[in-house]
Amino acid sequence: MSVLVFIETRGTKVAKAALEALTYGRKVADASGTTVTAVTFGDAPADQLGALSANKVVVARAVKTDDGQQLTKLVSAVAQAEGAQVIVFTQDNLGKAVAPRVAARLKAGQVAGAITLPDTANGFRVKRNVFSGKAQAWVEITSPTKVISMMPNSIPIEAGTGGATVEEFSGDLGTARITVKETRAAGAGIPLPEAEIVVSAGRGMKGPENWAGVEELAKLLGGATACSRPVADMHWRPHHEHVGQTGVAIRPNCYIAIGISGAIQHLAGVNQSKVIAVINKDPEAPFFKAADYGIVGDAFEVLPKLIEAAKKLKAEH
Amino acid sequence: MKTLVLISQVPDTTARIAFTNSNTQFDGNGVTFIVNPYDEWYALVRALELKEAQGGTVTSITVGGVDTEATIRKALAIGADDAVRVDAQPNDAFEVAEQIAAYAKDKAYDLILAGKETIDHNGGQVGAMLAELLDLPYLPVVSKLDVAGTTATLECDVKGGVEVCEVALPLVVGCAKGMAEQRIPNMRGIMAARTKPLTVVPGATVEVTARTVAFELPPAKQACKMIPADDAGKLIELLHTEAKVI
Ligand SMILES: Cc1cc2nc3c(=O)[nH]c(=O)nc-3n(C[C@H](O)[C@H](O)[C@H](O)COP(=O)(O)OP(=O)(O)OC[C@H]3O[C@@H](n4cnc5c(N)ncnc54)[C@H](O)[C@@H]3O)c2cc1C
Ligand SMILES: Nc1ncnc2c1ncn2[C@@H]1O[C@H](COP(=O)(O)O)[C@@H](O)[C@H]1O
DSSP: OEEEEEOOOBTTBOOHHHHHHHHHHHHHHHHTTOEEEEEEETTOOHHHHHHTTOSEEEEETTOOSOOHHHHHHHHHHHHHHHTEEEEEEESSHHHHHHHHHHHHHHTOEEEEEEOSOOBOTTSSEEEEEEGGGTEEEEEEEOSSSEEEEEOTTSSOOOOOOOOOEEEEOOSOOOOOSEEEEEEEEOOSSOOGGGOSEEEEEOGGGOSGGGOHHHHHHHHHHTOEEEEOHHHHHTTSSOGGGBBSTTSBOOOOSEEEEESOOOOHHHHHHHTTOSEEEEEESOTTOGGGGGOSEEEESOHHHHHHHHHHHHHHHHHHO | OEEEEEOOEEEOTTOOOOEETTTTEEOOTTOOEEEOHIIIIIIIHHHHHHHHHHOOEEEEEEESOGGGHHHHHHHHHHTOSEEEEEEOOOSSHHHHHHHHHHHHTTSOOSEEEEESOOTTTOOOOHHHHHHHHHTOOEEEEEEEEEEETTEEEEEEEETTEEEEEEEESSEEEEEOTTSOOOOOOOHHHHHHHHHSOEEEEEOOOOOOOEEEEEEEOOOOOOOOEEOOGGGTHHHHHHHHHTSOOO
8 A cells, every 4th residue: 555656857856846746645645654656757866756755766767758658557557566545646748648547547536636635534535626716626536546636836845754765667568659759848948837936918018029028027036928818819929828718727826917907718827826916007907806916007117117126136135 | 530529518718607506516507608618729620620631520529418419519510520419417527538438439530639628627637538448649738730641740738848749540639729720600500510410329337436526616815905006116025025925
């Protein structure tokens, strides 16, 4: 019996999402008096994972690509060998390729996008966001094996105690059916779904030529840039920056929205942010109802002041 | 090419979200239902574009009650050749996937297109579960899809960028923004949809592994703290000292 945590790592650095998943797994394991096994692949820094919250690390060195089927076989095989009762994933793009497959393969119920630890007072229940953040739902898993895909940024990271054993996985995972032909990095900055701070702008910016200030503020704050849907549709900004109901859903610590009206479909993708600050010249803009901080004013006057203040803050710290 | 498109019905994006039966059910009273935008704008339209270029058929499939038929007709109006409704009331993504797998397993579809997620359930699960049940590859967030012969070329959103992948047909794809543009059905399409075949098949017996037991509305936001525009820099200060998020 154990808790299994699926970890994606690239290069030598353990990603924040991986640390969150390990913390989550540790808490589930502690609550039921069992151990944590991390399962990972490729050139993952297995020793580092061992120094975190895992008791044991299983690494499949031969798996080099994100082939959902190979990774599903890997996780399922380790889950069976370890007698895992709970398998933890991150609800990110790779998690979405693997977790539901593992659930289907093992006939395990899945909670996709968990925002709480399991409540076991009454069955096995986990809370998740539904209706694009406009509501939350308690999902009960009734099968013996349980799959939980944790929403990024929903648990504070805790350091582990260390001292895990590392094992190489040697079973047969078949051949990859997905061939990666080319990888294109999405610019130099922080990927939007992982950013703690997001500076976002909408049609109020009037045109793509006015984005330098938005980018500068994001850079000064160590954040990423985002935009509303019409802005991406008009090709002022790349489509991967489009947040909302039909774009990317994000939950940063801080979301700064400039010249965005706050339509319900936009809010659906950002309403999980911890703190929302809105700059809009219209005091009636719906976004103010969802905001923690607001400035009624012209973006072209406000933005330089924000940049100046951010420079000052940066110089002081 | 034989394509199956997974069409789900969801509340309109502006619908008021409320619950009934001691918060165990969505309150559909007065709510307009639509085709899930990812299924309609991206999966269905791209399937039609590929058919227009290369020939073949596009079938839509929906797991749901008779109340989903107006939504299914919309998919037919946009251009699907025929529609299947699996008559069942699923309470979880796995039940949907099992129902579709039971129907599709011996039909040899070349391509199965799903949305990247439903805007009510937000799981992003059904496509991947279906792929596992049918032993097919699945890519969850695809912004571009082309097919040449028996090979699909896809652009997939991955951590930190985009991967261009090649996969031999058949496969299941989670369709996202970028793949196609929304199409508004025209009068001819709407007329034609009335007579296109909509086959109702009984639901299979499926295994239940999870279910939603209760809904809640998120905690209400506190009032917004207003900062005068001429003192805008104060915002940065407050985000740092008060909110402690920068
Ligand atoms: C099914 C569906 C799905 C959708 N999905 C999404 C989605 O995922 N994401 C999304 O963003 N939208 C989505 N939309 C569109 C959404 O309804 C809105 O149309 C869109 O969010 C508006 O973008 P905006 O706020 O940038 O533009 P606008 O609505 O034009 O608002 C511009 C705002 O800028 C303000 N402004 C103008 N000039 C200035 C200035 N100089 N200084 C300061 N403020 C200024 C205005 O007061 C206004 O509030 C969807 C719509 C539908 C129907
Ligand atoms: N009841 C359903 N009938 C048919 N397809 C569905 C149904 N529910 C979900 N899907 C498909 O699966 C995708 C992902 O759904 P979900 O796992 O709920 O986020 C949707 O975009 C649809 O394409």
